Amino acid sequence: MDHPKEACGLFGVFGVPKVAPLIYQGLFSLQHRGQEGAGIVTSDGSRLRCVKGNGLLNDVAARTDFKDLDGHLGIGHVRYSTTGGSSIDNVQPLMVECIDGMWAIAHNGNLVNADKLRLMYQESGAIFQTSTDSEILIHLLADPMYRTRPRRVARALSELRGAFAFVLMTERCLIAARDPLGFKPLSIGRLNDAWVFASETCALTQVGATYERDILPGELVIADETGLHSDFFCEPPTDAGAQCVFELVYFARPDSRVFGHNIHTVRYQAGRQLAQEHPAQADVVVPVPDSGNSAALGFSQASGIPLDYGFIRNHYIGRTFIMPEVGQRNQGVDMKLAVVSDVIRDKRVVVVDDSIVRGTTSRRRVELLRQNGAREIHLRISSPPTRHPCFFGIDFPTTKELAAANRDIDDLRAFLGVDSLGYLSLEGLLEPLGGTRHYCSACFSGEYPVALEETSIKQNFERFQTTLDLNHQKTAS
Ligand code: SF4
Known part of the structure; x- marks a missing residue:
């Protein structure tokens, strides 16, 4: 989010x-x-x-x-x-x-x-x-x-x-x-x-x-x-390499082919695997648009829980991190996604997103879902916890600011205010893509492929x- x-x-x-x-x-x-x-x-x-x-x-x-x-x-x-x-x-x-x-x-x-x-x-x-x-x-x-x-x-x-x-x-x-x-x-x-x-x-x-x-x-x-x-x-x-796995998880467009893989298919498979690793008893699967769309579809089809559009994205605001000040960013987040309350009211909702970085946006979305009457919120993330900074061209916040850096899953669940929280495992993400030896996943694992x-x-x-x-x-x- x-x-x-x-x-x-x-x-x-x-x-x-x-x-x-x-x-x-x-x-x-x-x-x-x-x-x-x-x-x-x-x-x-x-x-x-x-x-x-x-x-x-x-x-x-x-x-x-x-x-x-x-x-x-x-x-x-x-x-x-x-x-x-x-x-x-x-x-x-x-x-x-x-x-x-x-x-x-x-x-x-x-x-x-x-x-x-x-x-x-x-x-x-x-x-x-x-x-x-x-x-x-x-x-x-x-x-x-x-x-x-x-x-x-x-x-x-x-x-x-x-x-x-x-x-x-x-x-x-x-x-x-x-x-x-x-x-x-x-x-x-x-x-x-x-x-x-x-x-x-x-x-x-x-x-x-x-x-x-x-x-x-x-x-x-x-x-x-x-x-x-x-x-x-x-x-x-x-045979080995350090292709940035975040390109597959978040950056690239779903219609692109990157590192030999179609991005939509990678995210769809990740969603299916996520449903296997972290099933939920729920009424509806809601993607966080746009980068959570493909994984949510995979989760829905693997779990049999219907998919619906509980968030609507305003495409005219641009990406919220364009705004440098935190206050402006939060304001931008509120303007970016709106909740469709009829989709989630009185329902047990599985929210599927690609990653959590600071966690502040995720918390705000959870608040909005509660305000709109969601009965339970089960957050599922189609990548592992982001715990380490990137030195290779992706502008992550400092380790201190990363929500998962200093929290275990239970603390993180409480911090985000959700009923349950599940992250896809690194193996679950990378095995279908040929295994860890082809990818950099340092922001998840802390194992940097180049000596700094x-x-x-x-x-x-x-x-x-x-x-x-x-x-x-x-x-x-
Ligand atoms: S640490 Fe590696 S996988 Fe993570 S964003 Fe940077 S290059 Fe990509």
């Missing part, structure tokens, strides 16, 4: 005479991934042009000349700020001019070694234009240690740690990449002779592109005049110092 903040959405196209309107459409269907800012960069083969601004895509489009951007290749981004503030400087794509041409980049995820790399460059005199972790890739690309060597982008990407999906472009080519553990989704689509990259397949469908495949963890894909080329910037992927203290930084720094020394010697001689 309350949720972590969003990540970001990426979209890129190569090979359409006028890409900007297509990128606009693609980003529109990724708006659920970020509402703080939006931007598009295009190229006609000789020059990059950029338009961006704060706010929803449509608001940015109304204030700018998005659709007039010329070019046959381009990238776009919708942003939720997980690092850096929400100033216009941080809205992506970021565009820069290097000694050998222009670059634009758009990023989804969090780089756990960005602060250290940033400090390293700042100590050597580099000036950063934004406070985002994404900018570090630009500095790596401009660094002579990478710029002057073959496979420059692959070498630069190999220095990054943490979670990332990138789309990048120069004047003449488009590049897309996923981190070695595959935290963030990124797919390839085909539109006649054009190539399309998107965070979710719903954006491919939106522009009429057919889904080709996912970019593999550690893979770098280049689209240019000669076609599509694949490279790996790390060891080829193993970056140990390779020292080696990095030493290599960097060596290059500086060599350059200094060259200059001196």
